[in-house]
Amino acid sequence: MVTSSIALLEANSVLLQSGIIEGLQxxxxxxxxxxxxxxxxxxxxILFLIAAGLTVxxxxxxxxxxxxGELYAxxxxxxxxxxxxxxxxxxxAIMAPPSxxxxxxxxAFVGVLILAALISALILVPIGVVMETVFIRPIYERDQVYQLVLTFALLLIIANMIEFIWGSNPQKLDLSxxxxxxxxxxxxxxxxxGVPSIVTLIMVVSLVVGVGLFYxxxxxxxxxxxRATAIDREMATALGVSPDRTFTLVFALGAFLAGFGGAMELVRTAANPGMGESALVLSFVVIVVGGLGSLRGAVVGALVIGVLQNWMTVVEPSLESAAPFAVMVIVLLVKPEGLFGTWGERT
Amino acid sequence: MSETLLSVTNLDAAVEGFQVTYDVDFAVERGKAVGYVGRNGAGKTTTFRSVMGLADILGGSIRFKGTELTDLRPEQIPKHGIGYQPEDRKLFTGMTIDENFRMPIWTLGDERGIDDEDAAVEDVYDIFEELSERRQAQVENLSGGQAKMVSIGRALALKPDLLILDEPLEGLAPIIVERLKEYIEEINDRGIAVLIAESNVQHVPEMVDELYVVERGEIFDSGDPMEVSQKRDVQELMQGSGQE
Incomplete structure (x- = not known):
């Protein structure tokens, strides 16, 4: 009893010293x-848009x-x-920002802005198609290590291409x-x-895209x-579904979602060289928390991680990056399959 | 004069690198019902999967209405008019009975000339009336017998010329077996050829026009269902294979 009280006091002292309690207040x-x-x-x-493609x-x-993540960037x-x-x-320009x-x-300006994001995401669709058909399709049957190595190579290639085309300086829209x-x-x-309307715009548009995705x-x-292909690829094939066409479509959809997420985020902040990597890492946390391959899990996981990370910027900024991973570790220990099931059986 | 729908000749097929069937020959004529019985592991499923393009074919020929199926990709085969109910049902869980029935129409309906999706699905419910009232039920909530019916119904949705049924009666209660047999006979009465695999020879002879017995990947015997099933060596072979 005494020992546990001392431990509690010590923990409290650590929290006070680190300013966590003050941050919570x-x-x-x-x-x-x-x-x-x-x-x-x-x-x-935004995390959901990226993680949705990843999980699908x-x-x-x-x-x-x-x-x-580089498709997002x-x-x-x-x-x-x-x-x-x-x-x-x-x-x-088609339309200058109203003063x-x-x-x-x-x-109308917001409409053109959304159109710009849609066009940007659509530009990524053929890139996704090429990635799937040329690079990934030949190694479907191989060990997953090959896929990891290959997609890691693609990560580096896209990151370098970005730097080659746009340079290393951040790119952003006009302040106006x-x-x-x-x-x-x-x-x-x-x-x-305290909540700028850009945040509202991103939330509303992402929500519409998310609802559209579920629909x-x-x-x-x-x-x-x-979904049928995800549940049983072979049976779907026996009913006339072309796996090649389905896989290409899915990859194109994933590229579109990632690109749209990146385009919407650009309205708020600048495109920068590191944004793809951090997005990938957090998206990975999201899909592990939600359940590997679960779209519903991606929604819940993304909101949990997004809100938690923003709370931590106030509570204790130095723990902002660690907090999502702490959640992931807890989920892995308590519910290793994630909060929701796997992809396909339920959207 | 009868028309040969499916003709399998000298089929050698493998599963994961191991040859399972050896020089298999059989045929199915239009509108007929053919039984394909054998013990577990005899090669029935591999033969059927070969027809659907899902097994590794080492040699031989599979022709359907004059088209060589071994030249086609698996997804191209159903549009020629073959419906397939796999051994373990393989329903699309998380979806309703209705969605499972419509799935093949969504993929190949146009190519099969089905221009009225609802009418095609109603034709399936017309056979499996007991599913009609539960059309919006999730397939994971169905009994084993109903799940088999959905799997068969899904294979029927594209109005096939040949329906391949891999152990449709396996693992079902006797009363359900009798109902399913009636359904299968009704399907056959509608002019659809049926190829049925079973490991239990007891149920099949009365349902089919011709019977093949397969053992260790080879055709062991074939002919008139009643005659073949009464042969002593066939009965000895099938003993212990699930006969009641």
């Missing part, structure tokens, strides 16, 4: 808590694509170029683009300041054929 301030949670949900949605590819193709870089062309301040909020102009979006009142209408897999013929 800060986090629990209503405004801070709401803002950090909303930011975490925004980050969770893993669940159906049985390939852990280490280059997936590539999406951001491509969006920097496409966005600069479509909504930049240059004379060639102040006007319902029609501002929402961000300002134009933030001028649209969103959370301010709810009396909440695709649960209601459309193609989506259900993909």
């Amino acid at each position: 800060n986090l629990l301030q209503p405004d801070t808590f709401i803002v950090q949670t909303i930011n975490g949900i925004r980050f969770g949605f 590819i893993l669940g159906i193709l049985d390939v852990l694509n280490l280059a997936h 590539l999406g951001a870089y491509v969006a920097a170029s496409v966005g600069g062309f479509l909504v930049g301040e240059g004379t060639a 102040s909020f006007d319902p029609v102009t501002s929402f 683009t961000k300002t134009a979006v933030n001028d649209i009142p969103t959370f301010e209408l709810l009396g909440l300041s 695709f897999f649960s209601k459309t013929k193609t989506g259900r054929i993909i």
Whole structure:
């Protein structure tokens, strides 16, 4: 009894010294808590877009694509170029950012911005198709070590290509683009300041894409054929499903989602050389927490990791990176299969 | 004059590098029912999987309506008019009965000339009426017999000329076996040729027009179902293979 009390006191002392308790008190301030949670949900949605592609590819193709994070980064870089062309301040741009909020102009501008993100993500589709058909398809039957080595090589190649094309400096949209979006009142209408409208935009668009993804897999013929292939590839083949075509489609979809996530994130921040690696690592944590290959698990895992990491920026910034991994370790120890089942049986 | 739908000649097939069938010859004529019985491990499933392009074929020929199937990829075979119920059902879990029935139509309906998806599915429910009331049930919630029916129904959805059934009666209660036999006979009465594998010779002869007995990957005997099944060496062979 005495020993455990001393241990508790010691633990408390460590927490006090490290400022964790003070950080927790800060986090629990209503405004801070709401803002950090909303930011975490925004980050969770982006993580979901990346992890969804990763988990679908893993669940159906049985390939852990280490280059997936670079597709996310590539999406951001491509969006920097496409966005600069479509909504930049240059004379060639389709639409310049409005200087102040006007319902029609501002929402039209957001529409063009989303169009830029969609175009950027679509540009990644043929890249995904080439990756699957040329590089990954020949080694499906080989040991997974080959797949890891190959996709790691693709990671490095894409990262180098990014640097070759855009250089090592971060790429971002014009500041006026961000300002134009933030001028649209969103959370301010709810009396909440501190959450820029860019966050709202990312959350809403990602939510729509996420809902669309679930609809695709649960209601459309193609989506259900993909699920059937994930559940039993051989039986699906015996019913006329072409595995090659399905795998290419899945890989293209994964590339689209990663690219779209990168493009949407560019609205908020700059594309930079390291963003692909950190996205890959966190996405991996997400799919381990949610269940390898589970789309529903990816949603829950992404929101848990996104919110937790944002909370930790207030509680104890030095633990921000470690917190997601701590969750992953706990899940692996308590529920090794992840919070949800495997891909295919349920979307 | 009868038309040969499926003609298997000198089939040598392997599983994971080991040869399982040796010089297998058999044929199925349009509209007929053919039994393919043998003990567990005799090579029935490998033979059927060979027809569907799912086994490693070392030699021989498999022709269906004049098309050499061994030249085709597995996904190209069903569109020629072969429906397949695998040994272990292999239903798409997490989906409903209805979704399982529609799946082949979604993949090959156009190529099979099915322009009314709902009508094609209703044709399947017309045979398996007891599934009609549960069409939105998840397949993992079905009994063993109902799951077999869904697996057969799914194979029927593309209106095949030949239905391949791999042990459709295996592991079912006697009353369910009798119901399934009636369903299979009804399917055959509709003009669809049926090729049935069973490890229990007892149920098959009364359902089929011709019977093949397979042992150690080779055709052991074949001919009139009643005559073949009554032969002493066949009965001795099949003893211990699950006969009741």
